[in-house]
Amino acid sequence: xxxxxxxxxxxxxxxxxxxxxxxxxxxxxxxxxxxxxxxxxxxxxxxxxxxxxxxxxxxxxxxxxxxxxxxxxxxxxxxxxxxxxxxxxxxxxxxxxxxxxxxxxxxxxxxxxxxxxxxxxxxxxxxxxxxxxxxxxxxxxxxxxxxxxxxxxxxxxxxxxxxxxxxxxxxxxxxxxxxxxxxxxxxxxxxxxxxxxxxxxxxxxxxxxxxxxxxxxxxxxxxxxxxxxxxxxxxxxxxxxxxxxxxxxxxxxxxxxxxxxxxxxxxxxxxxxxxxxxxxxxxxxxxxxxxxxxxxxxxxxxxxxxxxxxxxxxxxxxxxxxxxxxxxxxxxxxxxxxxxxxxxxxxxxxxxxxxxxxxxxxxxxxxxxxxxxxxxxxxxxxxxxxxxxxxxxxxxxxxxxxx
Amino acid sequence: xxxxxxxxxxxxxxxxxxxxxxxxxxxxxxxxxxxxxxxxxxxxxxxxxxxxxxxxxxxxxxxxxxxxxxxxxxxxxxxxxxxxxxxxxxxxxxxxxxxxxxxxxxxxxxxxxxxxxxxxxxxxxxxxxxxxxxxxxxxxxxxxxxxxxxxxxxxxxxxxxxxxxxxxxxxxxxxxxxxxxxxxxxxxxxxxxxxxxxxxxxxxxxxxxxxxxxxxxxxxxxxxxxxxxxxxxxxxxxxxxxxxxxxxxxxxxxxxxxxxxxxxxxxxxxxxxxxxxxxxxxxxxxxxxxxxxxxxxxxxxxxxxxx
Numbered sequence: 126x127x128x129x130x131x132x133x134x135x136x137x138x139x140x141x142x143x144x145x146x147x148x149x150x151x152x153x154x155x156x157x158x159x160x161x162x163x164x165x166x167x168x169x170x171x172x173x174x175x176x177x178x179x180x181x182x183x184x185x186x187x188x189x190x191x192x193x194x195x196x197x198x199x200x201x202x203x204x205x206x207x208x209x210x211x212x213x214x215x216x217x218x219x220x221x222x223x224x225x226x227x228x229x230x231x232x233x234x235x236x237x238x239x240x241x242x243x244x245x246x247x248x249x250x251x252x253x254x255x256x257x258x259x260x261x262x263x264x265x266x267x268x269x270x271x272x273x274x275x276x277x278x279x280x281x282x283x284x285x286x287x288x289x290x291x292x293x294x295x296x297x298x299x300x301x302x303x304x305x306x307x308x309x310x311x312x313x314x315x316x317x318x319x320x321x322x323x324x325x326x327x328x329x330x331x332x333x334x335x336x337x338x339x340x341x342x343x344x345x346x347x348x349x350x351x352x353x354x355x356x357x358x359x360x361x362x363x364x365x366x367x368x369x370x371x372x373x374x375x376x377x378x379x380x381x382x383x384x385x386x387x388x389x390x391x392x393x394x395x396x397x398x399x400x401x402x403x404x405x406x407x408x409x410x411x412x413x414x415x416x417x418x419x420x421x422x423x424x425x426x427x428x429x430x431x432x433x434x435x436x437x438x439x440x441x442x443x444x445x446x447x448x449x450x451x452x453x454x455x456x457x458x459x460x461x462x463x464x465x466x467x468x469x470x471x472x473x474x475x476x477x478x479x480x481x482x483x484x485x486x487x488x489x490x491x492x493x494x495x496x497x498x499x500x501x502x503x504x505x506x507x508x509x510x511x512x513x514x515x516x517x518x519x520x521x522x523x524x525x526x527x528x
Numbered sequence: 529x530x531x532x533x534x535x536x537x538x539x540x541x542x543x544x545x546x547x548x549x550x551x552x553x554x555x556x557x558x559x560x561x562x563x564x565x566x567x568x569x570x571x572x573x574x575x576x577x578x579x580x581x582x583x584x585x586x587x588x589x590x591x592x593x594x595x596x597x598x599x600x601x602x603x604x605x606x607x608x609x610x611x612x613x614x615x616x617x618x619x620x621x622x623x624x625x626x627x628x629x630x631x632x633x634x635x636x637x638x639x640x641x642x643x644x645x646x647x648x649x650x651x652x653x654x655x656x657x658x659x660x661x662x663x664x665x666x667x668x669x670x671x672x673x674x675x676x677x678x679x680x681x682x683x684x685x686x687x688x689x690x691x692x693x694x695x696x697x698x699x700x701x702x703x704x705x706x707x708x709x710x711x712x713x714x715x716x717x718x719x720x721x722x723x724x725x726x727x728x729x730x731x732x733x734x735x736x737x738x739x740x741x742x743x744x745x746x747x748x749x750x751x752x753x754x755x756x757x758x759x760x761x762x763x764x765x766x767x768x769x770x771x772x773x774x775x776x777x778x779x780x781x782x783x784x785x786x787x788x789x790x791x792x793x794x795x796x797x798x799x800x801x802x803x804x805x806x807x808x809x810x811x812x813x814x815x816x817x818x819x820x821x822x823x824x825x826x827x828x829x830x831x832x833x834x835x
Binding site for chain 2: 163166167168169171172219220223224225226227229230232233234235236237238239240241242243244245247248249252340341343344347348350351354355388389391392393395396399402406412414417
């Protein structure tokens, strides 16, 4: 607990602080670029990209190992990862554009065969006389524990660069995400912007390999944007929020993993991100599950109350328990089901409303279609007073036998 | 010959059966554009197995199958819930779900590393096809010797049962599957129960993924779900022919991949072997690459060659 507190307050040593800052920047970059990719509905492309880094990593490891006896040379590994990820990305694009296969099949095929080739190369490495082999498994699930200061600096710097690049390009991305046709008329080359977006995504994935590992890095690009979507409908705000959420996930995950030796960073970052997601999913006041349920209940009550009042006005018997309960709670009926005075007044009002609405719908069907209502909105809020006066003048007399 | 019986016969058979089973289901996944369900489910087999191990304290295969099955169902339920209630697009919902569950699995695994369990992330991903050794398989006579047959690795029987189950499923529901794959609305209108069949298909995918998981690791499972079926889709327009092609591709990649992994490095002068599961999956990918380049039906119908 105390270690965690010290990690949280950046007093656990230079390296840990550097790694924490690096993963926060990375989380922010992932959240930003992930938002655009989510809006483009291509979230799982990042899964293909991340799995496709493995053969490049392994090849770079082999080459570096043959060169200097130790394969762990971070810049070389990242370069190799980036190159093979680019090949994988190209393969996904080409397969889904040029053949009849869908993008899902393209992603799945690239992901599995590239990763499998990487696995083959790893077994080759295991039979070679190269030191530092244990370092390679860190790229599968992430390990920041034994990170060198130079590596942490590299990651932090690259993440900062990415963040800046995404920030500069955000308007173009947004334009293409929402209206590719319009973007084209504005002279923006959609193909190029799309490619740039995916290349930046790829860069985030490659830089993040060491932190979260290649299987979980997709979570950085998917979960924060999805979470942010629960809190806002405005795209740029969503991007900013996703960046914040990503940074928070990186902060929590990395600091938690420094509590105990051997706790893997990747899963912790992902789970921190997932808890933020769960909280938003359940409790967001706009699109959260709880808010939706409450809104549904409110709507249901309004409908029942209205129908109950109409039934009172038409002197029809009421059998529905919820309706009876609502009417009783409002003081509109007595316990034996007879309408009270306020109940009679409310029922008359409700019936009057209903008659006005149906007359309006009959006389002005086109206008009525424009109004979004289920007969529950007070008509005075929709129409102007004189329009209502005109309607009232046209109301047919009440049919005999009613009241 | 006895070497082959002892070391290669069982892994080869297991690889072929798994390849054919997964490819058979894969045809429908690819047609329905649901390939990534297979991806998600084979990722979450790990947490299922880890949790069942932590609960029961042993690596019994029944408990592992059960755990992985439950986690597959949880995954599907979570994806649907997030998609419906949160109004999140499906691929994003999948991404959220399987990365989180996989993270839980990895975390639990690392946490209990101290127990000295023979279960680790690499094992789960790569599998250990090569370790399926039949010690009593000393010669062709062993094939007819009940004592020797009883010593066959249990994975073989399990995989064979699952393969049979999947074949029966496809045979029984073939009309429903075909209808649901091409026209879900029509399928619903003629009471072909597309939703139910969908769920059954996903369950079958999970069962196949779990059975294969222990023997060959999850990577080969994903590859076998997608690559042969996708390659077959580029060869023909007819479903029956597509299934036949996919089975052929699966067998080719399994047999060739296994032999290459065992003997390929030797031909190049190295005294080692590489991961058989990895080689098989790589070959499946290569077959798909060839089909993309030269498959007779690679273009979309009604679309000209240029994009």
